[in-house]
Amino acid sequence: xxxxxxxxxxxxxxxxxxxxxxxxxxxxxxxxxxxxxxxxxxxxxxxxxxxxxxxxxxxxxxxxxxxxxxxxxxxxxxxxxxxxxxxxxxxxxxxxxxxxxxxxxxxxxxxxxxxxxxxxxxxxxxxxxxxxxxxxxxxxxxxxxxxxxxxxxxxxxxxxxxxxxxxxxxxxxxxxxxxxxxxxxxxxxxxxxxxxxxxxxxxxxxxxxxxxxxxxxxxxxxxxxxxxxxxxxxxxxxxxxxxxxxxxxxxxxxxxxxxxxxxxxxxxxxxxxxxxxxxxxxxxxxxxxxxxxxxxxxxxxxxxxxxxxxxxxxxxxxxxxxxxxxxxxxxxxxxxxxxxxxxxxxxxxxxxxxxxxxxxxxxxxxxxxxxxxxxxxxxxxxxxxxxxxxxxxxxxxxxxxxxxxxxxxxxxxxxxxxxxxxxxxxxxxxxxxxxxxxxxxxxxxxxxxxxxxxxxxxxxxxxxxxxxxxxx
Numbered sequence: 001x002x003x004x005x006x007x008x009x010x011x012x013x014x015x016x017x018x019x020x021x022x023x024x025x026x027x028x029x030x031x032x033x034x035x036x037x038x039x040x041x042x043x044x045x046x047x048x049x050x051x052x053x054x055x056x057x058x059x060x061x062x063x064x065x066x067x068x069x070x071x072x073x074x075x076x077x078x079x080x081x082x083x084x085x086x087x088x089x090x091x092x093x094x095x096x097x098x099x100x101x102x103x104x105x106x107x108x109x110x111x112x113x114x115x116x117x118x119x120x121x122x123x124x125x126x127x128x129x130x131x132x133x134x135x136x137x138x139x140x141x142x143x144x145x146x147x148x149x150x151x152x153x154x155x156x157x158x159x160x161x162x163x164x165x166x167x168x169x170x171x172x173x174x175x176x177x178x179x180x181x182x183x184x185x186x187x188x189x190x191x192x193x194x195x196x197x198x199x200x201x202x203x204x205x206x207x208x209x210x211x212x213x214x215x216x217x218x219x220x221x222x223x224x225x226x227x228x229x230x231x232x233x234x235x236x237x238x239x240x241x242x243x244x245x246x247x248x249x250x251x252x253x254x255x256x257x258x259x260x261x262x263x264x265x266x267x268x269x270x271x272x273x274x275x276x277x278x279x280x281x282x283x284x285x286x287x288x289x290x291x292x293x294x295x296x297x298x299x300x301x302x303x304x305x306x307x308x309x310x311x312x313x314x315x316x317x318x319x320x321x322x323x324x325x326x327x328x329x330x331x332x333x334x335x336x337x338x339x340x341x342x343x344x345x346x347x348x349x350x351x352x353x354x355x356x357x358x359x360x361x362x363x364x365x366x367x368x369x370x371x372x373x374x375x376x377x378x379x380x381x382x383x384x385x386x387x388x389x390x391x392x393x394x395x396x397x398x399x400x401x402x403x404x405x406x407x408x409x410x411x412x413x414x415x416x417x418x419x420x421x422x423x424x425x426x427x428x429x430x431x432x433x434x435x436x437x438x439x440x441x442x443x444x445x446x447x448x449x450x451x452x453x454x455x456x457x458x459x460x461x462x463x464x465x466x467x468x469x470x471x472x
Contacts, residue, residue: 038272045276051258204231262294291344307338404446
């Protein structure tokens with residue numbers, strides 16, 4: 001993923017790229033704009049939030065002069081129960097050096113704008129791929145009758161190597177076969193040593209991975225995958241994402257995926273993670289939040305609501321910082337709240353603007369080096385927590401930090417002072433902890449605890465009031 005980020009930042013590739021899409025008039029979308037700022041974008045949100053609609057709309061943004069073209073009538077059909085009209089899907093795309101705009105729309109009975117769509121090959125992998133082989137339409141007839149292999153297409157060495165890497169086990173051969181009973185239905189067949197098994201005897205994880213790898217991903221194409229993590233355990237999810245990163249880098253193609261998995265999100269840079277907030281009730285507008293952390297996403301999708309108040313902070317360092325403040329000055333609040341890192345400061349500002357829509361008591365903190373923002377509270381010190389804590393403790397000869405971590409005072413003073421010379425304050429804790437031969441979390445918690453213990457309550461009162469006022 002790091003190598004993909006490096007190439008992307010050079011801005012010299014990806015001659016075809018879907019830059020944004022705007023959906024209005026269908027499935028609760030009312031004109032919200034979704035931007036794609038990285039070759040792999042993950043869309044996360046509760047079931048029914050609209051993730052699949054984004055993927056399907058993206059599929060309809062292009063036509064293919066060779067290969068499959070997707071049509072909006074396939075994804076948004078008119079039925080006895082569904083009236084589809086006044087729909088508009090706008091999109092911005094890069095085609096060569098120029099960024100352009102296009103749209104498809106259905107003002108009444110017909111979809112308009114389809115012939116004018118730009119040319120690009122699109123692969124769409126929907127949820128139908130998750131159905132076990134034996135339960136798919138037409139496959140039971142093959143299994144229940146005597147049959148033979150009629151034709152087969154073997155994986156090349158690259159496909160076989162990718163399969164082995166994602167699955168974490170070595171395969172001698174993989175192929176897609178068809179039977180003499182039904183020459184249209186494909187069956188994956190895998191060989192390991194003397195064992196040969198078809199998709200009828202494989203788990204869903206193996207089947208979905210094989211069927212994904214059989215897809216020939218072309219140069220500069222767009223690949224859309226719904227619920228990419230389904231049937232895959234965490235290690236496989238991470239391996240699959242790293243496989244996608246290699247493909248995206250080498251073939252300059254674009255992936256847009258939907259997910260509910262923290263492991264998928266953790267593999268991606270913050271700007272490649274989008275959370276679709278479906279709103280608090282019927283008629284509520286959707287919101288698209290950029291740069292969400294896995295912890296934030298999982299919390300918003302979970303029904304385990306034991307804490308009375310959700311406290312959102314930028315990162316894990318800020319979470320420890322606020323936790324030690326509460327532990328020292330308001331222990332009665334500590335057990336009633338949960339502290340959740342959300343990600344980038346921009347997301348914190350966006351959450352502040354949406355705070356009125358949250359159904360649960362919520363406090364949103366920004367680091368002290370940020371400006372005032374609606375619905376947000378600044379952490380104390382007018383700077384990032386690391387700078388606030390380090391600089392204050394340095395003036396007090398590091399207080400009891402050496403005792404808390406079991407290191408000599410001269411070592412703590414030398415290594416922490418040295419770390420402060422680094423330009424990026426995010427590097428201070430890892431650098432000092434490495435030289436002190438202790439865990440970064442251990443060092444940071446000790447520092448925050450000492451800082452909180454020796455900081456006057458008056459300085460911390462705005463934080464305590466914000467939390468106290470939010471609690472029932």
